[in-house]
Amino acid sequence: MTTTIENAPEPTEEATRTPVLRSLVRQLGPALRLVLVATVVLGLVYPAVVWGISRVPGLSGHAEGSVSASGSSSLIGIDPVPANPGADPWFHLRPSASAPETATAGLGPADPSTSGGSNLATTADKLAQAVAERRSVIAGREGVAPAAVPDDAVTASASGVDPDISPDYAALQVPRVARVTGLPEAQVRALVAEATDGRVLGVLGEPTVNTSELNAALLVARPGLR
């Protein structure tokens, strides 16, 4: 390739007299060529290499969203709707801002084709009303006092597809799930324990109960729940 130098070092006197616009135009050629090179290297090669490495066995499952054989993803959660609300066998997730409008205060299945939260302020009356409504619905469902319902149960997550609930909220749901499914409470508690993850390395993040895994385990124990 022949190399013509377009932005050679300015001859000192000339450069100062060149109009700004013409100097700018002179830089556009190199700029365009370098942006195009960058587009190929950073926009095509770089993601292709990362994608290629993500195909390595052991990584590829995570890379495609951690979808299990049952079709559920352990990474994102969608709240199950009981066929008979009077006999509700499922562990429920947090409210979601993308739940259908028919759902009470966001207590319903998220729409995972998008993501996001309510953006309501902690001082917003609308949020206080939603929290109170969720609290009373959940307290009624679980047969406990409203004050016993933990914070994560009555608040919409940031993503709307948070698969996790706090260990407190899982424990709150154990008696109802055991009663409706007919499983012994100890067995349900054991399933919860299996779906519980501590903090990463003991200190990073918060302990969580993964509801996708937990409800899938319930289905294995009681295949007729659907």
Next chain:
Amino acid sequence: MSDTAAGLLQLLVLLVLLAAAWRPLGDWMARVYTAEGHWRVERAIYRIGRVDPDSDQRASTYALAILAFSFVGVLLVYVIQRVQGFLPLDATAGGDAKGAVDPSVAFNTAISFVTNTNWQSYVPESTMSHVSNAVALAVQNFLSAAVGMAVAVALVRGFVRSRSGRIGNAWVDIVRGTVRVLLPMATVLAVVLVACGVVMSLRTGITLTAADGSTHAAAIGPVASQEAIKELGTNGGGILNANSAHPFENPNGGTNLLEILAMLLIPVALTRTFGRMVGDLRQGVSLLAVMTILWGGMLAVIWAAEAHAPAVTGGGMEGKETRFGIPSSALFADSTTGTSTGAVNSLHDSYTAFGGGGTLLNMLFGELSPGGVGTGLYSILVIAIIAVFLAGLMVGRTPELLGKSLGRREVTCAAIVVLVMPALVLLGTGAAVVLPGTSDALTNSGPHGLSEVFYAFASAANNNGSAFGGLTVTSPFFQIALAAAMLLGRFLPILAVLALAGLLSAQPRREASAGTLRTGTPLFAGLVTATVVLVSAITFLPALALSPIAEGLVATAQIGALP
């Protein structure tokens, strides 16, 4: 273990990792920007670009190169978004074609990504194709970061060189920053993120089955490659609307810490690079101390405020993910607004008055705690110049920094850098508030509604890109006004900084005399910190009093009035 104790240990882990990386990364970057030789791959790039890598540019040439490079970037990003309908992978999770991005959104987004802001006035899942994300937006995530580093290094050269007037070669600085720093680090981080559970898929949607047997289409995409550079380059624009709150982008406490670390790594290590290049490591350490004090102080404010959120609205968990809770959300929020990243793992709009106010103030400091890649270093150097000038006025000493005297022209350049952002934020917010359509664009009313507008202009003018997401910004006014704030907030300071670099470089480097204020000392770090706080307090206190402070006082009064 209580969540506070775990949170403090997590903070310790982060600080240890940063401390371990500071020296090798900082020294490496100093070598990158001072080495004489070119790598073979770089020579090939210079040949294709037809640039002379060995020419040493004046400030004016350097600035024009940066402007031309950014202008071409804006055009290309705009065009790719407008033609994405003809390119592959432009389906939503449900399988509908996304089609061309709307002109006003494409315009705003092109400016947003080229200015390292990554403000997103669109919902990615329904608007932006995988090709646009990877080929247009992620490329600018690299390049805008490389530009920021280049400008910072050019300013440092201004201090280093004596009677030169030249400040390096813009093309070389951009190429080296990309090839030797950003690309290798991003590749490693992306692979580690995939191994830790971040998604990297070429599919546009997957079908998921809920426990009840119902099926749902979920959005998915090539996340990990973009996630890595979006944090490392302090960009922040996600492939998914919920950004780093989405489990596909940030699935657990481990990835969360890695992403926080990635935002802070380069801005923090650049203080070492600075010290190395000027030949006095203490100078870099004192700037790092300022950054650490501001970052740590704001972390304490945000964390404490969120931990004491009112129970009646859910104890601070609205808009936060279970796996992050309050400590890991506060740490992310502080770091993403202290750097100019703007990625979020929780929704700042749903933070308490003082927690959300803390993230806002972090940006209003001028993005220097520790700031964006490059932008943080040049912003704090400019504040150091102001501090030296103020101290000089007070005690009658010659204002000089690192052997360069700070005369009228130098201080004028510094003052421009410091004043552009407040002017944009306050004028923009003021204009928005008096326009009739604005109140309909808000999710929240009262002082918090004002915060949503204030935050938007602070985020745009500081090239941060995070949002109080309740504000609907798709009206022509917001699209154009915020794009203007991003553009002017990015390039006016860059031009002033490069002019300053040229002026400093032309000066002889003097030996320190008895009249010289000693920099690189704890006293000087205190002086710079006080200058940051003073400048932003004087400028923004009235506006802050009407928004987060008013909201916080009302909330406190309500709690006090409860039976």
